[in-house]
Amino acid sequence: MNERDLQVLEQYPFTVNGSWRTRGAFLLDTSAGRLLIREFSGSTYKLQKEQELLQHLKECGYLVDRMEPDKEGRLATVYREYNQFVVKESLDGRECDTRSESEILKAASLLADLHKDLRGFCEVTEEDRIRLSAMDMAEEMGRHNRELRKIYTFIRRKNKKNEFESAYLSCCSSILLEAQEIERCLRTSSYEKLRTQALTEGHFCHGEYIHHNILVSSGQMAVINFEKFALDVQVNDLYLFLRKILEKQNYDFRLGSRILGAYEEIRPLCREEKEYLSLRMQYPEKFWKLANYYYNTNKAWIPGKHMEKLEKFLSQREKRVSFSREILYNKTN
Numbered sequence: 278m279n280e281r282d283l284q285v286l287e288q289y290p291f292t293v294n295g296s297w298r299t300r301g302a303f304l305l306d307t308s309a310g311r312l313l314i315r316e317f318s319g320s321t322y323k324l325q326k327e328q329e330l331l332q333h334l335k336e337c338g339y340l341v342d343r344m345e346p347d348k349e350g351r352l353a354t355v356y357r358e359y360n361q362f363v364v365k366e367s368l369d370g371r372e373c374d375t376r377s378e379s380e381i382l383k384a385a386s387l388l389a390d391l392h393k394d395l396r397g398f399c400e401v402t403e404e405d406r407i408r409l410s411a412m413d414m415a416e417e418m419g420r421h422n423r424e425l426r427k428i429y430t431f432i433r434r435k436n437k438k439n440e441f442e443s444a445y446l447s448c449c450s451s452i453l454l455e456a457q458e459i460e461r462c463l464r465t466s467s468y469e470k471l472r473t474q475a476l477t478e479g480h481f482c483h484g485e486y487i488h489h490n491i492l493v494s495s496g497q498m499a500v501i502n503f504e505k506f507a508l509d510v511q512v513n514d515l516y517l518f519l520r521k522i523l524e525k526q527n528y529d530f531r532l533g534s535r536i537l538g539a540y541e542e543i544r545p546l547c548r549e550e551k552e553y554l555s556l557r558m559q560y561p562e563k564f565w566k567l568a569n570y571y572y573n574t575n576k577a578w579i580p581g582k583h584m585e586k587l588e589k590f591l592s593q594r595e596k597r598v599s600f601s602r603e604i605l606y607n608k609t610n
Contacts, residue, residue, distance in 0.1 A: 285356035286314065288347045289364060304367055312345060313367040316360065317353050319504070322408055324352050324363070327503055330481060333398045339391070340492075340499035342366045368499045370492030375525045378532065382539040384491050387498050388518060389543035391483065392511045401479035401508065410476055411484070411509035414557075415468060418460040421565045425453050428568045441571060441579040444587055449568075452561050455598075459560045466556065467549035471510045482507055486514040487521045512550050515540060516557040524563070524589075528596035530603070537604070551605050558601035563590045 283303060286293055291309040298304075302315035317324070324344070331343045345364040347354045353361045374380050429449045432442045474480070483490070484505030492499040523533050540546075546554065567587055571579060 282316075282356065282360065282362070283314070285354055285360075285362050286364075288349070288354050288356075289345065290348050291345075305364075309345065311367045311369075312364050313342075314362055314364045317363040318361065320408065321353050326405070326409060327506055328352055329399060330395070330506060331503060334391070334394065334500075337394045339394075340368060340497060341503070342368055342499070342501045368492055368494075368501060370494030370497075370499055373488040373491035373493055373498070375488050375522055378535070380493060381522055381532070382535060383498060384488070385515075385518065385536045385539040386543055387491070387500065388483075388486055388514060389540045391500065392480075392514070393544055395481040395511075397479045398481070399479065401476070405479075406476050406508060409506075409508045411482070411507035411513070413472065414510075414513070415460065415464050418456070418463060418560060421562075421569075422453065422456050422460055424572070425449065425456065425565060425568055428572050429453065431572070439579060441584050441587065444584065445568065445571070448591060452564055455559075456561055456565075459556055463553075463556050466552055468510070468553050468556075471512075471549055471553060475510045476508050480508065480511050482509045482511050482514045484509075484514070486518050510550075510553065512546070512554050513557070516554055519554075520558065520562070523597070523600070524593065528593050528600050530596075530600055533600050534603075555601050555604040558604065559598055561590075561594075 280296075280303075283293075283296060286305070291307045291312075293305055293307050295306040296303045299313070302313050305312045305314060328344050331341045334341045335343060342365045344352045345366070346352055347364075353363055355361055373384050429446070432438065432446055435442065438446070483500065483503060484507050485502065486500070490500060490502045492501060519533060519536055522536065523529065526532050537546075563586070567583065567590065570583065
């Protein structure tokens with residue numbers, strides 16, 4: 278968005294004293310406090326459900342970034358007939374420090390509390406199940422594996438290969454076999470039972486519970502950016518948080534176990550959930566992300582950082598798989 282678009286704020290019941298740019302949005306100093314405005318292109322149906330979820334969490338005592346309706350009560354305000362904007366609370370704080378074990382464990386405990394309070398907080402309709410459900414992970418893994426095979430064939434047929442392409446070919450076969458086996462295990466596991474239960478009972482996930490969306494201020498933690506919330510197996514939030522932290526900590530087994538322990542102290546995982554978490558952690562998702570980025574960008578120029586990420590993934594592979602398998606035997610309960 279640009280400064281000209283700020284005229285949309287005339288449709289809101291507050292006055293703006295000042296504004297400044299931030300990534301993809303504007304921060305606002307207003308008579309209603311500090312707010313943030315950004316463009317919106319999603320579903321207004323989901324937006325309304327998100328606001329209901331945020332209001333529920335606010336009433337439960339969580340610090341979250343609710344949306345501010347305009348003068349007509351709309352959460353998504355139309356401007357110039359084709360642009361839509363959303364105004365949200367802008368909470369104080371810095372991002373959760375991925376080097377601070379105490380903050381990491383506190384964030385894991387906070388996630389467990391969130392999950393408990395997001396189970397069945399509202400009556401889930403059939404339309405909700407259709408419009409708010411996350412992707413079936415078994416189908417998602419199958420799609421990722423097909424893409425890995427396609428990329429492997431594409432690179433193998435190239436006459437001249439760059440450093441990344443050569444490295445990809447040298448390890449892809451074994452990683453693809455691993456990925457296909459995990460997909461097979463997932464399809465024969467209790468995952469479908471867990472997913473059906475989540476959709477039936479109304480288990481909601483944050484959708485992107487990572488350190489960027491966890492703010493720390495004066496010893497308190499706030500959770501922001503619920504845009505990817507969904508009806509889903511809540512273990513998916515825990516998986517993403519674990520993977521992001523452990524990638525940065527070289528899959529420190531002790532830290533991973535402590536994160537699980539902090540979560541399970543509040544919401545213990547059943548055997549089926551541990552099996553699912555183990556399979557998610559075993560799946561080489563980072564490898565797929567790197568390959569997918571390569572395939573959908575300029576293949577003549579791959580940044581050196583990309584090669585570094587591949588090397589890091591390969592160096593952590595054994596530790597990741599080892600930790601993933603140990604999840605099934607975790608005694609934190």
